[in-house]
Amino acid sequence: MSSFVLQRFFSFFATLAVTSVVVFGVLEWLPGNAAQVILGETATPESLVAMEEKLGLNQPAFSRYVEWVGGLLQGQSGMSISYETPTAVLMMERMHVTLPLAIMAMSITILMALCLGVYAASKQNSKGDIGVMTLSQLGLALPNFWLAILLILLFAVHLQWVSAGGFPGWSEEDGGGLWAGTAALILPAIALAAVQTAILTRVTRSAVIESMSEDYVRTARAKGLSKQQVLWRHVLRNAMIPVVTVMGLQFGNLITSAIVIENVFVLPGIGRLIFQAIANRDLIVVRDVVMLLSAMVILINFFIDLLYAWIDPRLKTGTPAV
Amino acid sequence: MSTPQTFQRMTQRALKHHSFAVGAAIVLLLVISAAVSLFWSPYPVGDIDIPNKLAGPSAQHWFGTDSLGRDIASLLLVGSQNSLLVGFIAVGIGLGLGVPLGLLASAQRGWVEEVVMRAADFTFAFPALLSAILLTAIYGPGLVVSITAIGIFNIPVFARITRGAANAVWSRDFTLAARAAGKTKWTITWEHVLPNVASVLIVQATVQFAIAILAEAALSYLGLGTQPPNPSWGRMLNEAQSQMFQAPMLAVYPGVAIALAVLGLNLMGDGLRDLLDPRLSRTR
Amino acid sequence: MTPSNTTPLLSVRNLRVGLQTSHGQLEALRGVDFEMQRGDTLGLIGESGCGKSLTALAIMGLLPERATVSGSIALNGTDLTQLSDEALCTLRGTRMAMIFQEPMTALNPLHPIWKQIAEPLQLHQGMDLVSAKARALELLERVQLPRARERLDNYPHQLSGGQRQRVMISIALACQPDILIADEPTTALDVTVQKEVLALIRQLVAEDGMGLLLISHDLGLMRDQVERVMVMYGGAVVESAPTKALFGMRAHPYSQGLFAARPQLGLKRGTRLQTIAGNVPEIFNWPQGCAFADRCAYVQDNCRQALPQLELVPGTHDGIDENVADKSRRVNAHWVRCPEWQKLEASA
Numbered sequence: 028m029s030s031f032v033l034q035r036f037f038s039f040f041a042t043l044a045v046t047s048v049v050v051f052g053v054l055e056w057l058p059g060n061a062a063q064v065i066l067g068e069t070a071t072p073e074s075l076v077a078m079e080e081k082l083g084l085n086q087p088a089f090s091r092y093v094e095w096v097g098g099l100l101q102g103q104s105g106m107s108i109s110y111e112t113p114t115a116v117l118m119m120e121r122m123h124v125t126l127p128l129a130i131m132a133m134s135i136t137i138l139m140a141l142c143l144g145v146y147a148a149s150k151q152n153s154k155g156d157i158g159v160m161t162l163s164q165l166g167l168a169l170p171n172f173w174l175a176i177l178l179i180l181l182f183a184v185h186l187q188w189v190s191a192g193g194f195p196g197w198s199e200e201d202g203g204g205l206w207a208g209t210a211a212l213i214l215p216a217i218a219l220a221a222v223q224t225a226i227l228t229r230v231t232r233s234a235v236i237e238s239m240s241e242d243y244v245r246t247a248r249a250k251g252l253s254k255q256q257v258l259w260r261h262v263l264r265n266a267m268i269p270v271v272t273v274m275g276l277q278f279g280n281l282i283t284s285a286i287v288i289e290n291v292f293v294l295p296g297i298g299r300l301i302f303q304a305i306a307n308r309d310l311i312v313v314r315d316v317v318m319l320l321s322a323m324v325i326l327i328n329f330f331i332d333l334l335y336a337w338i339d340p341r342l343k344t345g346t347p348a349v
Numbered sequence: 350m351s352t353p354q355t356f357q358r359m360t361q362r363a364l365k366h367h368s369f370a371v372g373a374a375i376v377l378l379l380v381i382s383a384a385v386s387l388f389w390s391p392y393p394v395g396d397i398d399i400p401n402k403l404a405g406p407s408a409q410h411w412f413g414t415d416s417l418g419r420d421i422a423s424l425l426l427v428g429s430q431n432s433l434l435v436g437f438i439a440v441g442i443g444l445g446l447g448v449p450l451g452l453l454a455s456a457q458r459g460w461v462e463e464v465v466m467r468a469a470d471f472t473f474a475f476p477a478l479l480s481a482i483l484l485t486a487i488y489g490p491g492l493v494v495s496i497t498a499i500g501i502f503n504i505p506v507f508a509r510i511t512r513g514a515a516n517a518v519w520s521r522d523f524t525l526a527a528r529a530a531g532k533t534k535w536t537i538t539w540e541h542v543l544p545n546v547a548s549v550l551i552v553q554a555t556v557q558f559a560i561a562i563l564a565e566a567a568l569s570y571l572g573l574g575t576q577p578p579n580p581s582w583g584r585m586l587n588e589a590q591s592q593m594f595q596a597p598m599l600a601v602y603p604g605v606a607i608a609l610a611v612l613g614l615n616l617m618g619d620g621l622r623d624l625l626d627p628r629l630s631r632t633r
Numbered sequence: 634m635t636p637s638n639t640t641p642l643l644s645v646r647n648l649r650v651g652l653q654t655s656h657g658q659l660e661a662l663r664g665v666d667f668e669m670q671r672g673d674t675l676g677l678i679g680e681s682g683c684g685k686s687l688t689a690l691a692i693m694g695l696l697p698e699r700a701t702v703s704g705s706i707a708l709n710g711t712d713l714t715q716l717s718d719e720a721l722c723t724l725r726g727t728r729m730a731m732i733f734q735e736p737m738t739a740l741n742p743l744h745p746i747w748k749q750i751a752e753p754l755q756l757h758q759g760m761d762l763v764s765a766k767a768r769a770l771e772l773l774e775r776v777q778l779p780r781a782r783e784r785l786d787n788y789p790h791q792l793s794g795g796q797r798q799r800v801m802i803s804i805a806l807a808c809q810p811d812i813l814i815a816d817e818p819t820t821a822l823d824v825t826v827q828k829e830v831l832a833l834i835r836q837l838v839a840e841d842g843m844g845l846l847l848i849s850h851d852l853g854l855m856r857d858q859v860e861r862v863m864v865m866y867g868g869a870v871v872e873s874a875p876t877k878a879l880f881g882m883r884a885h886p887y888s889q890g891l892f893a894a895r896p897q898l899g900l901k902r903g904t905r906l907q908t909i910a911g912n913v914p915e916i917f918n919w920p921q922g923c924a925f926a927d928r929c930a931y932v933q934d935n936c937r938q939a940l941p942q943l944e945l946v947p948g949t950h951d952g953i954d955e956n957v958a959d960k961s962r963r964v965n966a967h968w969v970r971c972p973e974w975q976k977l978e979a980s981a
Contacts, residue, residue, distance in 0.1 A: 042471075045471070046475075049471075053483070164612065164615060164616065165608075165612070167611070167612075167615055168559075168608045168609075168611040168612035168615060169604075169608050169611075170563050170566050170567065170583075170586075170604065170607050170608065170611075172566075172567060172570050172586065173586060173600075173603075173604035173607065173608065176586060176589070176590055176593070176600045176604070177600070177601070177604070179593065180593060180597050180600060180601075184593055184594055184597060185597075191593070241738065242733065242735055242738035242739045243738065243739055243740055243741040243742075245695065245733065245739070246733065246739045246740065246741075246801070246804070247741070247752075248695055248725070249693060249695065249725055249726065249730065249731045249733075249805075250725065250726040250752055250753045250756070250804065251722045251723065251724070251725035251726030251727060251753060251756060251757060252722065252752070252756065253718070253719065253722050254718070256756075260752075261741050261744075264743050265741070265742070265743060276473075279476050280476070282476060283476035283477070283478040283479045284478070286478065286479065286482065286571075287478070287567050287570065287571060290570075290571060291590070301479075301482070302482070302571065305482060305483070305486035308486070313483065313486070317479065317483065320476060320479060321475060321476075324476065338743070339742070339743060340742075340743060340745075340788045341742060341788065341790050
């Protein structure tokens with residue numbers, strides 16, 4: 028394994044560790060202690076004491092932290108206050124909705140943005156390019172939850188092709204099924220994808236344009252390659268570097284936007300879970316979900332870094348030999 | 350060339366630039382709406398008029414009424430105050446704290462820069478909306494908390510941008526000359542670095558303004574932002590969603606307002622980017 | 634040099650290039666004429682902005698989209714200006730090749746160098762990967778890249794500037810072109826490496842009998858590398874002569890200034906270096922007539938009104954009586970674009 032990959036691996040673990048400390052720390056640093064926040068102002072002193080016992084607040088913070096992390100690494104987690112189930116179980120359940128949603132949205136984004144971006148860059152300043160840029164400006168300006176509502180208005184209220192919300196489940200016994208489940212996720216995925224597509228299209232376009240003005244393009248043309256050949260063999264791979272960076276960032280955005288979108292469509296995903304947990308002041312769930320989401324973002328960034336090494340040999344080989 | 354002349358030339362150039370002209374016009378409209386609404390709106394926003402609820406557009410109510418009979422036009426108008434306020438304060442926090450941090454990091458280099466940049470990078474790893482939701486959960490929903498939360502996430506953005514742009518200025522020879530002449534880092538930062546990074550910051554500020562409006566709208570939609578009776582475009586959308594089958598247009602107007610405001614700011618930002626830093630402008 | 638009865642390798646006639654800029658339509662090349670036979674080595678010298686790179690790009694058909702070209706560029710008799718881009722693609726890399734100034738950025742950082750050399754071979758000669766890689770090795774050995782076999786899989790960033798330029802040369806020569814255009818090939822290299830690379834180019838060009846068009850701003854380079862030199866200024870050729878003749882006598886005020894400005898050994902301490910007064914005008918400020926008018930000590934009114942014609946310095950042609958149209962074919966001819974040249978003191 029090259030030093031680059033090792034470095035990234037180490038960085039990944041370090042970030043994960045620091046994140047866990049911060050997540051834990053933020054919830055320690057509350058106005059009043061955790062028990063007060065959970066039970067609210069109307070709590071009786073007895074219930075407060077009981078809650079403190081339950082949360083183990085009489086133990087020092089450090090040992091609680093170790094217990095928590097230790098539990099996570101072993102696949103066990105704390106119990107949710109409001110649901111009386113381990114948070115891990117809750118989260119896994121909800122991921123059955125959020126993960127497919129995120130994947131669908133990301134796939135739409137990547138597919139559309141790469142096509143539109145490359146097209147716009149290769150036909151720079153033409154009507155097609157201007158059209159794509161205008162569309163992307165509009166896409167950037169739309170609040171994604173508004174787009175979601177508009178989509179519901181059109182496809183559910185007006186055309187009545189899909190229902191206005193809810194998730195039937197993946198298995199047919201629950202009244203759902205693969206097709207029904209996917210149908211329920213299409214509108215949400217589109218709503219999520221719209222803004223991200225607009226952003227990624229612009230990034231792709233400028234990355235390709237930038238690549239096209241590089242000197243090695245001139246060399247390739249001097250060799251006798253046609254413009255199309257130059258685009259595919261030389262420009263695109265170089266342009267992918269900044270594009271992949273943005274894709275990584277977008278995944279994080281996507282996850283958080285899912286919080287809002289799941290609320291619009293009333294989907295039982297992670298986003299809705301955390302939202303309900305906050306409303307119920309279930310700090311245990313909140314803490315664990317934040318940790319999970321942050322870990323996912325950090326993991327994605329790690330994979331993006333590995334992807335760089337694959338695309339750009341300058342990173343793999345380290346210092347250049349002369 | 351004298352200053353009034355350069356200013357005139359600049360405005361002429363600005364007005365010819367399509368992106369900027371359209372964007373600035375929209376933003377101006379927004380500002381005027383907010384200003385006007387401070388003194389007047391067709392109806393007081395608190396006025397509930399149940400018998401007239403969910404009415405369609407008419408001469409009395411240009412955009413109709415909502416589920417409580419409130420005049421949509423007034424709600425939209427006064428809601429613009431909210432959006433502008435959020436934008437200003439959030440960007441203000443970002444500029445006020447982020448820019449000095451960035452300038453510090455760039456001037457000091459070394460471990461100071463490392464620490465500031467790592468901290469900024471780290472904050473990026475935390476999904477911003479999520480953290481804003483968390484904060485509102487802990488400290489209670491409301492305008493103040495949501496603006497603060499959004500504002501806090503502007504700090505690393507501006508810190509990074511400032512540091513990047515400042516580094517470029519520091520690497521130019523004239524700063525070396527200034528140092529050789531005995532000027533301190535702080536003087537140079539104030540006299541030379543800051544004016545040169547100003548254009549990048551202005552552009553970024555319009556971008557962040559737009560992002561702040563979107564973020565606040567999302568938080569208000571979730572019920573965590575501006576609380577009733579203060580009007581908020583985001584919350585209007587939430588209320589409209591439950592009336593989707595009876596009065597679908599209610600869900601359209603506030604969204605158009607938000608989209609329009611963001612579009613105007615984005616266009617203005619794009620235009621400013623071209624106008625203020627011509628070396629960066631795309632080939633036309 | 635062969636007498637001019639066979640089809641010339643390259644024949645450029647009245648080449649004009651217009652560029653669309655934010656200041657309007659500008660004429661960047663104002664009527665360039667020259668000719669080359671196989672085996673000729675021609676140098677093109679001038680300052681930045683005079684149009685020498687533009688001439689090279691025009692020949693290769695690699696001008697920016699918004700450029701307009703008029704005149705003719707005949708390669709082996711075929712007028713390149715009339716060809717479509719697809720047709721030009723079959724000629725680029727095969728019959729005509731070009732190497733550029735910045736070897737750092739001229740190679741794709743993501744492809745190993747053997748792949749970049751193999752590309753024209755695969756493209757134009759339909760070679761398969763294995764043969765192409767083998768041929769790439771041969772080419773690298775020919776350009777004297779040390780440890781070529783190990784270097785095949787290297788990426789550009791693992792090579793030095795001089796090594797990269799050798800790779801560029803091997804790419805250019807892969808399909809054995811008829812003409813090599815070298816646009817400031819050594820400007821970005823260390824001085825010690827410059828000599829080696831230039832010697833390499835000279836050797837390879839002689840071995841293959843190719844034509845060489847060498848572009849540079851460096852006078853010293855021209856002396857050793859090419860048999861004929863053209864001096865460009867303001868989008869036009871202002872003087873054209875065999876190298877020896879030019880180094881003996883300059884007829885154009887600009888060329889005189891160029892040569893006089895060279896720092897020389899043996900000057901007395903305190904002697905001021907000579908410069909040409911004034912600045913090179915920006916392309917959008919080029920006057921109607923001679924572009925050098927504002928800096929010229931001998932300028933007359935008619936110089937400014939229209940671009941002067943090329944005149945032949947008497948006694949420099951080979952004596953064969955040919956008609957006007959064939960003037961530029963006389964290889965020993967010394968041409969100058971200045972109506973006042975006779976009034977200049979010919980300086981050695």
